[in-house]
Amino acid sequence: MPRVIGLISGTSVDGIDAALVEITGTDIDLKVELLAGATYPYPEKLKEQILEVCAGAALSMAELAELDDAIALQFAQAAREIQIGHHPADLIGSHGQTVYHRPKGLNVGKLNVEGSNLQPANLQPSAFLGYTFQLGRGELIAHLTGIKTVSNFRAADVAAQGQGAPLVPKVDAYLFSSPTQHQCIQNIGGIGNLTYLPARHGNWIDRVCGWDTGPGNTLLDLAVHHFTGGSQTYDQDGNWAASGTPCDALVEQWLSQDFFQIAPPKSTGRELFGWDYFKQCLAQGEAYNLTPADLLATLTELTVRSIVMSYQSFLPQMPQRVLLCGGGSRNLYLKQRLAYQLGSTQVLTTDEAGVSADFKEAIAFAVLAHWRNLGIPGNLPKVTGANSAVLLGNVYLPLDAGS
Ligand SMILES: Nc1ncnc2c1ncn2[C@@H]1O[C@H](COP(=O)(O)OP(=O)(O)OP(=O)(O)O)[C@@H](O)[C@H]1O
Ligand SMILES: [Mg+2]
Numbered sequence: 001m002p003r004v005i006g007l008i009s010g011t012s013v014d015g016i017d018a019a020l021v022e023i024t025g026t027d028i029d030l031k032v033e034l035l036a037g038a039t040y041p042y043p044e045k046l047k048e049q050i051l052e053v054c055a056g057a058a059l060s061m062a063e064l065a066e067l068d069d070a071i072a073l074q075f076a077q078a079a080r081e082i083q084i085g086h087h088p089a090d091l092i093g094s095h096g097q098t099v100y101h102r103p104k105g106l107n108v109g110k111l112n113v114e115g116s117n118l119q120p121a122n123l124q125p126s127a128f129l130g131y132t133f134q135l136g137r138g139e140l141i142a143h144l145t146g147i148k149t150v151s152n153f154r155a156a157d158v159a160a161q162g163q164g165a166p167l168v169p170k171v172d173a174y175l176f177s178s179p180t181q182h183q184c185i186q187n188i189g190g191i192g193n194l195t196y197l198p199a200r201h202g203n204w205i206d207r208v209c210g211w212d213t214g215p216g217n218t219l220l221d222l223a224v225h226h227f228t229g230g231s232q233t234y235d236q237d238g239n240w241a242a243s244g245t246p247c248d249a250l251v252e253q254w255l256s257q258d259f260f261q262i263a264p265p266k267s268t269g270r271e272l273f274g275w276d277y278f279k280q281c282l283a284q285g286e287a288y289n290l291t292p293a294d295l296l297a298t299l300t301e302l303t304v305r306s307i308v309m310s311y312q313s314f315l316p317q318m319p320q321r322v323l324l325c326g327g328g329s330r331n332l333y334l335k336q337r338l339a340y341q342l343g344s345t346q347v348l349t350t351d352e353a354g355v356s357a358d359f360k361e362a363i364a365f366a367v368l369a370h371w372r373n374l375g376i377p378g379n380l381p382k383v384t385g386a387n388s389a390v391l392l393g394n395v396y397l398p399l400d401a402g403s
Helices: 044-054 061-082 138-145 155-159 169-176 218-227 236-242 248-255 275-287 292-314 332-342 360-374
Strands: 003-009 016-024 031-040 091-102 131-135 149-151 183-188 191-197 209-215 321-325 346-349 394-396
Touching (some): 003 360, 016 061, 044 091, 061 131, 061 138, 091 360, 131 155, 149 360, 169 183, 169 191, 169 360, 191 292, 209 292, 218 275, 236 292, 236 332, 248 292, 292 332, 321 332, 332 346
Parallel strands (some): 003 091, 183 321, 321 346
Antiparallel strands (some): 016 031, 091 131, 183 191, 191 209
16 A cells, blocks of 8 residues: 655645655545644745745746755655654655746736737747746655655646646545535635536546635735734634624725636636735725724635635536635634635535545645556646646656665
8 A cells, every 4th residue: 555745835835734645546446544744834034035936036046956955855854754653655746835837828817917029929938838836856855755756746737738737636536526416625725726526427527627716825824924024924713804894895806806707727826816916905905994804804705705706607506515625724714704605505624524624735746646656647637728638747766766
């Protein structure tokens, strides 16, 4: 039974989620047992540097190489620590740290205003190929841990003209689908993303869909950081937001933005819902005389309403139940607002379906690495927009593996 480590640090840049799992089965028989899960925060200086780079800070090539290796070192350390007290792992699947994500297509977010006018629109590379960049190179993780490592999962999907995201829906499909219920698995990380799982009959797997819904926690975290002068990094349980009142007029205004209207496939990141976006929200909130608590409630409502609106606009039918995962599933105010806005749809967490909501994304990258190892494609072309199902990830053997 393969023992695999999944590693990911998402758009929140809060730390590396590590999951050590035992995997059996490959598709509908897929089962994952979580032997250990932990989050390893980045050293403060490294976190700051990553956030600066994500916000557009310039780096020399030498600095880029150093940052790549510094992140790989942290990932390797997380892989070593998660194994303590367990038998050694056979394989690592490391998503790495996204520092740049430019989805395919000119009409998503900033891309519609930034196109070069030197070429006709349809000849610009961004019109037909996205660009996505994760740091923490897998070859170094393999060498430092002595364990075969799969990394750079998004590149092959992007090369096949996909968004490169989301990549978890095929894993979600085999872990959570039900013979009777239509469900959504809603991850609320820095960014929100869903997997829609129709009830399992007929060609159900071809009807699985998913996309990025917009901001998850990024804007909330930026607001808390701003209002506390950096002494707090997130709104614990959503308590601060719960003490405010959302400004519906602002939420409506924000929801009219292009990203929320565009039909899937679509993906996004801090490039759109990052610092510049938050600064605009802050200024608009001030114009409405919102208190910090009101702005937090309003930003929480943006996350909630963008999720619900995208279900209503783009799903074949509303789900009977939603299973939440990611750090945002621990934000009780957000969860309560989502349940309210979803009306009759049941809102639970993936914990209640037997899969840790804190480590579901890390678990998914362990499964994707396992599939890569077996030669099984990991993307769902309908989800990412890729022209075919492809093997995801580059495989790296440790230095002494061949000797
Ligand atoms: N108890 C809590 N109350 C409120 N928010 C929480 C709580 N615990 C975690 N969070 C939020 O969740 C965020 C981290 O979530 P998570 O690790 O799932 O995001 P991520 O790293 O962006 O992941 P990914 O992009 O892979 O989905 C934190 O930055 C914080 O905003
Ligand atoms: Mg995280």
